[in-house]
Amino acid sequence: MSKSRFIGAVEIGTSKVAVLVGEVVNGRSLNLIGFGECQSRGVIKGAVADFKAASDAAHSALMSAEQSAGVRIEEVYLAQTGAHLEGFYSEASVSVSAADNMVSQVDIDTVCRLAKSKALPEGRMVVHNIRRPFYLDGRMVGSNPEHLVGQRLDVGYWTVHGQENRIADNIHVIRGFNVRVGDLILSSLAAGAVLTSPQDRQNGALVIDVGAGTTDFVLYRDGGAFLTGVVPVGGGHLTNDLALGLRVTEGQAEKLKLRFGRGTVLSKDKTEKVWLNGDFAIGDRQFPKHTIETITSARTWELLEVVRKKLGAAFVPERCGAGVILTGGTSRLPGLTEAAAKVFGVAVHIGELPGAVDEKLREPAFATVTGLLNYGAQSRAESAPAKRAGTGGFIKKLFAVGN
Amino acid sequence: MSKFDSVSPVARSWRDIPQSVAPRVMSAEGRRRLVFSTGKLAATCFLAAVTLWGGIEIWRTWETAPQTLAAASDREPVKTIELRTDGVLDLDWVKGVVALPRNAALMELDLSALQARLVSSGQVRTAVLVRKFPSTLVVTLQERTPVVRIRAALGGAEPSDLVIARDGTVYAGSGYNAELIDSLPWLAGVRLARAGDGLAPLVGVETLAELLAVTQANAPGLYRSWKVVDLSRLSTDGEILVQSDAVPEVVFGTRDDFFTQVALLDSTIEQISLNPALGRPSRINLAVGGRQVPVAFGGPALRAPAPAPASYFRPLPRISL
Numbered sequence: 001m002s003k004s005r006f007i008g009a010v011e012i013g014t015s016k017v018a019v020l021v022g023e024v025v026n027g028r029s030l031n032l033i034g035f036g037e038c039q040s041r042g043v044i045k046g047a048v049a050d051f052k053a054a055s056d057a058a059h060s061a062l063m064s065a066e067q068s069a070g071v072r073i074e075e076v077y078l079a080q081t082g083a084h085l086e087g088f089y090s091e092a093s094v095s096v097s098a099a100d101n102m103v104s105q106v107d108i109d110t111v112c113r114l115a116k117s118k119a120l121p122e123g124r125m126v127v128h129n130i131r132r133p134f135y136l137d138g139r140m141v142g143s144n145p146e147h148l149v150g151q152r153l154d155v156g157y158w159t160v161h162g163q164e165n166r167i168a169d170n171i172h173v174i175r176g177f178n179v180r181v182g183d184l185i186l187s188s189l190a191a192g193a194v195l196t197s198p199q200d201r202q203n204g205a206l207v208i209d210v211g212a213g214t215t216d217f218v219l220y221r222d223g224g225a226f227l228t229g230v231v232p233v234g235g236g237h238l239t240n241d242l243a244l245g246l247r248v249t250e251g252q253a254e255k256l257k258l259r260f261g262r263g264t265v266l267s268k269d270k271t272e273k274v275w276l277n278g279d280f281a282i283g284d285r286q287f288p289k290h291t292i293e294t295i296t297s298a299r300t301w302e303l304l305e306v307v308r309k310k311l312g313a314a315f316v317p318e319r320c321g322a323g324v325i326l327t328g329g330t331s332r333l334p335g336l337t338e339a340a341a342k343v344f345g346v347a348v349h350i351g352e353l354p355g356a357v358d359e360k361l362r363e364p365a366f367a368t369v370t371g372l373l374n375y376g377a378q379s380r381a382e383s384a385p386a387k388r389a390g391t392g393g394f395i396k397k398l399f400a401v402g403n
Numbered sequence: 404m405s406k407f408d409s410v411s412p413v414a415r416s417w418r419d420i421p422q423s424v425a426p427r428v429m430s431a432e433g434r435r436r437l438v439f440s441t442g443k444l445a446a447t448c449f450l451a452a453v454t455l456w457g458g459i460e461i462w463r464t465w466e467t468a469p470q471t472l473a474a475a476s477d478r479e480p481v482k483t484i485e486l487r488t489d490g491v492l493d494l495d496w497v498k499g500v501v502a503l504p505r506n507a508a509l510m511e512l513d514l515s516a517l518q519a520r521l522v523s524s525g526q527v528r529t530a531v532l533v534r535k536f537p538s539t540l541v542v543t544l545q546e547r548t549p550v551v552r553i554r555a556a557l558g559g560a561e562p563s564d565l566v567i568a569r570d571g572t573v574y575a576g577s578g579y580n581a582e583l584i585d586s587l588p589w590l591a592g593v594r595l596a597r598a599g600d601g602l603a604p605l606v607g608v609e610t611l612a613e614l615l616a617v618t619q620a621n622a623p624g625l626y627r628s629w630k631v632v633d634l635s636r637l638s639t640d641g642e643i644l645v646q647s648d649a650v651p652e653v654v655f656g657t658r659d660d661f662f663t664q665v666a667l668l669d670s671t672i673e674q675i676s677l678n679p680a681l682g683r684p685s686r687i688n689l690a691v692g693g694r695q696v697p698v699a700f701g702g703p704a705l706r707a708p709a710p711a712p713a714s715y716f717r718p719l720p721r722i723s724l
């Protein structure tokens with residue numbers, strides 16, 4: 001008899017809250033069965049600023065998704081972003097303990113514990129510990145060095161940590177709907193999981209998720225995530241720049257950005273003008289197209305430069321064979337790929353979701369939430385065999401009813 | 404203890420954040436879900452407790468006095484018989500037919516045999532017997548309704564009156580109102596045959612029942628005057644003969660619809676009664692078909708009908724537009 005679990009993927013973004021409902025059958029196959037979306041409120045640059053407003057928006061999207069799926073969500077995978085997230089690299093090495101120099105599970109556990117044991121400042125919490133490949137006597141040996149022979153085992157971790165209260169706020173928004181948060185996943189990792197293939201990750205790829213309030217990125221190398229980061233700048237800043245530069249309202253600036261904004265300046269004619277609304281109604285005005293493009297491209301370049309700077313020496317064009325993959329709502333900005341290609345010096349393309357995903361969800365704006373579900377279900381399936389089978393399942397279920 | 408256990412503690416993870424929130428922080432939907440899940444938990448606990456308690460009780464009873472359990476399930480005698488029927492049979496009749504032995508245990512009853520006994524009476528079309536614990540036998544009956552009656556002497560005994568249901572089943576009716584039985588016409592022209600302990604169902608009664616139903620519904624006066632219905636020519640000529648107070652022989656055909664034939668009969672009798680010179684009809688043949696009704700005369704004139712509802716088939720009022 002097949003057993004189904006209904007899980008939800010929630011992304012509380014600056015501009016929208018998106019919820020996907022997935023049915024995990026027998027802990028293996030994943031079916032997308034529901035979707036809910038709501039305009040976000042009370043969220044600034046990916047962080048909850050107004051708990052009540054953010055809760056209302058998130059719960060509305062959750063309810064809409066549950067109605068669309070016709071089931072109750074049992075557990076949520078929550079996307080985490082925000083400028084408070086930071087990362088650092090730490091590594092450790094141990095001498096192989098066995099007399100015959102064969103690496104044992106104890107050696108692996110020890111070196112991993114040592115690498116992760118770095119203390120964090122007060123108020124900071126680990127969101128992800130991303131392990132990099134193991135090295136045995138300086139030779140890269142992948143993800144499982146057990147039974148290999150060598151003298152020194154090294155491993156490094158990219159640790160992503162964030163402000164405790166910001167993370168707690170996000171979790172409490174979901175708990176306000178009385179549903180458990182099963183996993184907290186970095187937005188960039190979620191998007192990267194669905195936009196890159198194992199081959200891309202092996203060859204090296206940079207995924208940049210340009211949202212409304214933040215830009216998340218993840219650099220893949222040697223088959224895994226090598227480095228992640230968040231820049232508190234997004235499409236909303238382009239809108240804000242236009243509003244200030246052209247002296248229009250945010251709404252009008254958003255319209256102009258969507259219609260005429262570009263990542264690179266294309267217009268050569270400085271006198272060419274475009275209408276604000278184009279309906280010749282009272283209040284309709286003209287603006288130089290060149291100015292709009294200059295403003296949006298300047299901010300876009302700045303944003304991409306910041307990402308490049310944050311990547312630092314880790315980004316080597318020669319080790320980024322799969323190129324740069326852009327996603328997120330703002331990635332639809334014309335000329336963004338050209339700008340990114342100039343900044344990073346590698347091939348750039350807009351990320352495409354797998355064909356199995358519904359047409360509506362194939363928009364770059366839904367890459368994170370789709371990847372969230374995928375990543376969450378995958379990581380759960382990978383960790384499942386490690387669990388002990390037996391009566392514990394029933395007892396756990398009995399007491400999980402209240403959750 | 405490993406030498407590495409003394410390294411600095413692993414940094415706190417987001418999983419250390421408590422996920423419990425006060426209900427006041429929740430939205431209305433969240434609170435609703437909380438109430439629902441709490442209720443579900445409470446119901447699960449209650450069910451588990453009841454199951455546990457029940458199990459313990461059974462185990463204790465089994466340990467101390469196992470015979471009590473056996474008696475509870477096997478030896479409880481039938482104290483009540485509950486009857487549900489759509490007809491006229493009463494509880495005494497049922498008790499008489501099933502004839503349960505004194506202190507018969509509910510679990511030991513052979514329900515199939517009892518059901519067969521009830522159905523063999525003929526009057527019962529279907530019988531359903533259900534054990535209702537601890538000590539009640541529920542009998543649900545569907546009964547046949549008689550359409551004609553017949554007098555027969557079975558096995559050399561005194562002639563007795565039997566009734567016949569629509570499906571041709573012949574049985575000794577029980578519990579029927581005497582007026583109902585008296586209103587039924589007698590059946591002639593059939594041969595009764597034995598089948599097992601009872602009589603074989605008669606063929607053609609369903610067609611006759613249709614004729615009687617049409618007449619009873621549309622011309623109740625005519626129906627009341629019918630004394631004998633004869634099926635002797637049904638299988639050969641497709642005709643039903645009726646002997647009534649007014650006409651010694653009325654022939655109905657089974658090829659045309661009975662409603663038209665009854666209407667023609669009513670109209671014919673009315674016409675004859677209005678013309679006393681014609682005399683009394685000895686035979687009206689409605690089996691010819693169409694509007695033609697051959698009538699044979701040979702008796703005293705019929706009485707003129709009463710002025711009021713002379714005919715049960717009155718013409719429709721003319722409506723001028």
